[in-house]
Amino acid sequence: MGFSWSSYIAQEEILDLCKHAGLAQDSFLACDCPTPSSFDLVAAAATDDVMIFSTAGAGVTSQAAARLDDAFTSRGAVRNAKKDVNDALCATCVGVDLVDGFFLDIPAARYLALIVTFLFLHCRKKASPKHVQQLLGALQWFDLLVRPKLSVYSDIYSFTGLPNVNTLMQLPTAVLGELACSIVLGIFWRCDLRRPFLQMLGATDASVEYGFGASILKTSEQYVRQVARWAEKQGAFILMDGGCAPAEQLCRSGEAHRLEASLNDFSDVFSVRRKHPAHINVLEGEAFILFLRWLLRSRKHHSHRVVILVDSAVWLGAAAKGRSSSQLNRLLRRMAALTMAGDLQLHLILVPSQENPSDAPSSGRRRKRSAKETC
Structure with missing residues (x-):
């Protein structure tokens, strides 16, 4: 049996055992499903390893682990007891240290x-x-x-x-x-797992005709956290309240998530004419870099998680991956310098071009209004 097939079978069996132990599917941390809305009890599976996390206090993970052990026993699955870690704030998970329950770090x-x-x-x-x-x-x-x-x-x-x-x-x-x-x-x-969400939803865009634009929506941390659950998930995209027609949604293979905000709720923060012609994907990256520079001008924006809407699937894919074999890697290095210097963690979400709040400023049509608070 090939390695990939054996890993697949082990992973599927582990997930089924977790389900049998009462670990709900929507409580799993994975790149192909929304991030859990609550971290009272969440889990992650890595082939034949299961990691259970909780922010609900002592004893919660031990109880869940005990149920999982019972599921192993009932199935006749043999577990490696030497790898057991029970209700600990400091442990090593898939080669990475969990430190004091607050940090992930290299050993x-x-x-x-x-x-x-x-x-x-x-x-x-x-x-x-x-x-x-x-x-x-x-x-x-x-x-x-x-x-x-x-x-x-x-x-x-x-x-x-x-x-x-x-x-x-x-x-x-x-x-x-x-x-x-x-x-x-x-x-x-x-x-730092305690890094808070910036109480702002950003959006960037670029156009070959004019240049770069960015918009923001000032809102609550709870609202931004909810939107971040859909960030960089396979095919997921955002629709504004009263936005795209249903027929247009069907043209996309991913899942649509409706944002309880309209284009008019956003405030434009810059509308800049490009200096040199370039491919649209490069321009999208340049607009994104400009927005990061705008953010980092204020120290109160540092050390936060930032949620940003983009309408370029190419740029989103490259930024989410962290690198690119194309000329975009030059921009990704600039992004890396800014995010590490400002201690930012970015969450990117795809939005259709006509739903992008920064489409207008990227075309030279800057709207002058204050950002609306959204609950």
Whole structure:
């Protein structure tokens, strides 16, 4: 049986056991379903591992784990008791440390090993593509804690893709530079789970005819948190209150989520003419970068989760992934610099172009009105 099939079967069996143990499907953390609305009891499955989290106090996760153990026993499934962690605020989940229940971080010993490995390669100046790939794989795993950091890598992919994977060869300066940059930026791997949502819903857009625009809706943290549940979910998109016709919705394969706000509730924050012609996807990225720069002008916007509406599926996909093999990677590196410097965590949601609040300012039609408070 192939590895992918065995992983699929293990994952499906684990999910069925969780269901049997009373862990509801809508309480799972996964990229293909909305984020749970409550974290009183949530779970995540990684092939044959189950992680249960709760913000409801001591004992909740232990009770859920006990029910899961009973489900294992009833099915005759053998579990590895050595991996059990019960009701702990500090633990290691899929190679990542949970610290005091508030932070996700790379284990210190693991970070030290990565530093030593890089220094060895730097001194030796030679390595096989396979050795570099092993180091790169470890770095990329922890980069998932701060995805924009993935934009650091570019030339290293050409080196690791060479055919003679076991042959020692001279390490290009660019490859060493990217590895060094990644190691240094590892200080940003620490992720604060308590980071609040900015009480603002943003939107950006660009047009080849005029330039860039951005709009905001000032609202409550609860409202923004609800919208963020749909961020970067497969095919999910936003419709404004009284927006697209049903026939137009059917043209999209993803799930539509209606926003209880209209275009007129948003306030335009900038409408800027572009200086140079460029592909629309590049312009969309430029508009996004301008909005981040506008946000970070105020220190009160720092250290927040920010929800932003965009109408470019290409830019959303690249930004959500953290890197791109196209010219967008240059913009993603700028995005990475801004988000890490401002301690921002971004949540992007797709919105149809005609529903995008920043469509007007990106075409040079700036609306002058104050942002409306929405409950």
